[in-house]
Amino acid sequence: MKLFNLFKKTEKTGLDSTVESNEILEHTQGGSGDEDIETALSLHPQWNLSQEQEYVFRFLANELEPLKPNQISLSGIDIDIEPANGSWLVKAFFRSSLDQAITVGSIELLLIDEQGNTAASAEFDLNELGEIPARSARPWVFVFEQNDQTAEELPAENWKLAFNVHSMMPHQLELAPSWEEQLPTEQKEALAEVVSGLPKLKPREVNIAGFQIQKQEDGNIAASVFVRNGHSKQINIEKLPLELIDATGDLVARGTFELDPPLSVKANSTTPWTFIYPTELVKKEDPDFSRWTIRVPQDTTN
Numbered sequence: 001m002k003l004f005n006l007f008k009k010t011e012k013t014g015l016d017s018t019v020e021s022n023e024i025l026e027h028t029q030g031g032s033g034d035e036d037i038e039t040a041l042s043l044h045p046q047w048n049l050s051q052e053q054e055y056v057f058r059f060l061a062n063e064l065e066p067l068k069p070n071q072i073s074l075s076g077i078d079i080d081i082e083p084a085n086g087s088w089l090v091k092a093f094f095r096s097s098l099d100q101a102i103t104v105g106s107i108e109l110l111l112i113d114e115q116g117n118t119a120a121s122a123e124f125d126l127n128e129l130g131e132i133p134a135r136s137a138r139p140w141v142f143v144f145e146q147n148d149q150t151a152e153e154l155p156a157e158n159w160k161l162a163f164n165v166h167s168m169m170p171h172q173l174e175l176a177p178s179w180e181e182q183l184p185t186e187q188k189e190a191l192a193e194v195v196s197g198l199p200k201l202k203p204r205e206v207n208i209a210g211f212q213i214q215k216q217e218d219g220n221i222a223a224s225v226f227v228r229n230g231h232s233k234q235i236n237i238e239k240l241p242l243e244l245i246d247a248t249g250d251l252v253a254r255g256t257f258e259l260d261p262p263l264s265v266k267a268n269s270t271t272p273w274t275f276i277y278p279t280e281l282v283k284k285e286d287p288d289f290s291r292w293t294i295r296v297p298q299d300t301t302n
Contacts, residue, residue, distance in 0.1 A: 007053060007056050007057060007060075007077070007091060007139060008053075008056060009056075009077075009078055010056055010059050010060060011078070012060070012063070012075075012076065012077050012078065013076070013077075013078045013079070013156065013157045013158075013159065014075070014076015014077055014078060014079075014090075014092065014157075014158075014159050014160065014161065015075075015076055015158055015159065015160050016064075016065065016073055016074070016075045016076070016160070017073065017074045017076075017112075017160040017161060017162040017163070018067065018071050018072070018073040018074075019071070019072055019073075019163050019165060020070055020071060020072075021070045021071060021072050021096070021097075021098055021102075022070070023072075023163070023165045024072060024104065024107060024163055024165060025072070025102060025104065033069060034068060034069075035068070035069065036066035036067075036068070037066055037067045037068065037069060037071075037097040037135055038066050038135070039061070039064060039066075039067060039093075039095045039096070039097065039135055039136050039137040040061070040133075040135060040136050040137065041057055041058055041061035041136070041137055041139075042132065042133050042136035042137060042138045043057065043138070043139070044129065044130055044138065044140075045130065057139055060077060060093070060139070061093065061137050061139075064093065064095070064137060067095060067097035068097065069097055070097065070098060071095075071096075071097045072094075072095070072096055072097075072098075072104075072163070073093075073094075073095040073096075073097075074092050074093070074094060074095070074109070074160070074161040074162065074163065075092055075093040075095055075137070076090070076091075076092045076159055076160055076161050077091040077092055077093065077139070078091055079091065079154050079155065079159070081154065082143075085145070085146065086145075086146045087143050087144060087145050087146065088111070088120060088143070088144040088148075088149060088154050089141050089142075089143055090111060090141065090142045090143075090144060090161055091139065091140075091141050091142075092139070092140060092142065092161045093137040093138065093139050093140075094126070094129055094132060094137070094138045094139075094140055095136070095137040095138075096132050096133075096134070096135065096136060097135060098134055098135070099134050099135070100134055101131050101132060101133050101134055102131070102132050103126075103127060103130075103131050103132070104126035104127070104129070104132075105125065105126065105127060106123055106124065106125045106126070106127075107123070107124065107126060107163055107164065108121060108122065108123045108124075108163075108164040108203055109121065109122060109123075109124055109142060109161055109162065109163060109164065110161070110162045110163075110164050111144060111155065111159065111160075111161055112155075112159060112160045112161075112162055113151065113155040113158075113159050114155060114156075114157065114158040114159060117151070118150055118151075119149065119150060119151035119154065119155050119159070120144040120148045120149045120150060120151065121144075121148060121150070121164070121203070121204070122142075122144050122145070122148040122203065123203045124142060142161065166267045166268050169268055171195070171196075171200070171201065171228075171230075171268050171269065171270065172192070172195070172268070172269050172270070173188075173191055173192040173195045173269065173270055173271075173272075174265070174266045174269040174270065174271050175188065175191075175271065175272070176263070176264075176271060176272075176273065179272060191272060194211060194226075195226065195270045198226070198228070198270070201228055201229075201230030202230060203230060204230055204231050205228075205230040206227075206228065206229055206230060206231065206235065206265075207228050208225050208226070208227055208228070208242070208294060208295065208296070209225060209226045209228060210223055210224070210225045210226075210292060210293065210294040211224055211225065211226060211272070212224040213244075213289050213292055215287075215289075218279070219279040219282065220276050220277060220278050220279060220282075221244065221252070221253055221276070221277040221282060221287075222274055222275075222276045222277075223242075223244055223274065223275050223276075223277070223292075223294050224272060224273070224274045224275075225272065225273060225274075225275065225294055226270045226271070226272055227263065227265050227270065227271050227272075227273055228265075228270045229265040229266065229267065229268065229269055229270070229271075230268065231267055231268075233267050234264055234265065234266050234267055235264070235265050236262040236263070236264050236265075237259055237262055237263040237264075237265070238258070238259055238260070238262045239256060239257070239258055239259065240256070240257050240259065240263075240275075240296070241254075241255070241256040241257075241296055241297055242254070242255065242256075242257065242275060242294055242295065242296060242297075243294070243295060243296075243297045244277065244287075244292065244293075244294050245292060245293045245294075245295070246284065246287040246288045246289055246291075246292050247288040247289065247290045247291040247292065248288050250284050250287070251283055251284070252282065252283060252284045252287040252292075253277040253281045253282045253283060253284075254281060254283070254297060255277055255278075255281040257275050275294075
């Protein structure tokens with residue numbers, strides 16, 4: 001069954017979510033003022049519809065509230081479940097009040113329930129929608145697979161499909177206050193350059209990458225790492241088990257670090273931190289740090 005065949009109902013269970021066009025697009029030219037802008041139905045050119053289906057689309061499009069100039073909106077229609085695999089099929093209009101045709105690239109979309117909680121999130125390549133004409137509304141089905149879902153049940157009503165504008169921002173370095181105060185400008189710039197060269201994170205991926213290691217005179221080992229957050233929201237780390245592996249593959253040290261206050265890593269950002277292994281946690285006296293790895297152990301017992 002083609003996805004557009006899912007549009008059969010004329011009752012909406014979803015709400016609208018709207019952003020200013022410059023939050024997700026560059027170099028747009030829209031109108032000015034506070035006028036109401038109606039959006040006309042625009043169907044994907046590859047969709048071959050029956051007269052009945054086209055009637056449903058036109059009815060739904062005519063019921064949409066007008067937009068203001070320079071807005072992009074997602075207007076929720078309803079949600080179906082794919083019985084074969086449990087995916088959520090979220091139907092919505094992608095709407096633009098701009099005076100020019102637009103195309104949109106990859107962006108994370110959030111499915112938000114009536115209470116404001118994120119029920120699902122996934123990155124979508126909106127190029128698949130094709131070129132969106134000026135002042136138009138294009139219906140589409142956004143598929144959230146089971147591993148995209150964070151709620152046990154799909155939202156029934158008053159849900160929203162929203163742009164995660166943070167996912168459009170470039171991944172950046174964010175320093176903890178203590179680092180911000182102590183590091184000179186040239187070191188901050190050097191760290192930012194290293195972060196910009198790291199591999200791109202997947203949506204919602206969190207990982208740790210070591211960048212500096214030092215065995216201190218008292219025998220403690222100081223490992224400086226980048227904590228990288230690919231989530232659309234801030235994470236707070238209170239407790240973190242980490243093991244240190246040297247170039248030969250030997251376990252050098254293992255310990256669980258209690259962080260008080262918690263280490264906060266903002267959405268779509270990387271924060272450096274230093275973890276110090278005291279001598280009682282060091283298991284190898286003369287490690288080879290020509291290469292090294294720090295990681296969360298599969299077995300977290302110390």
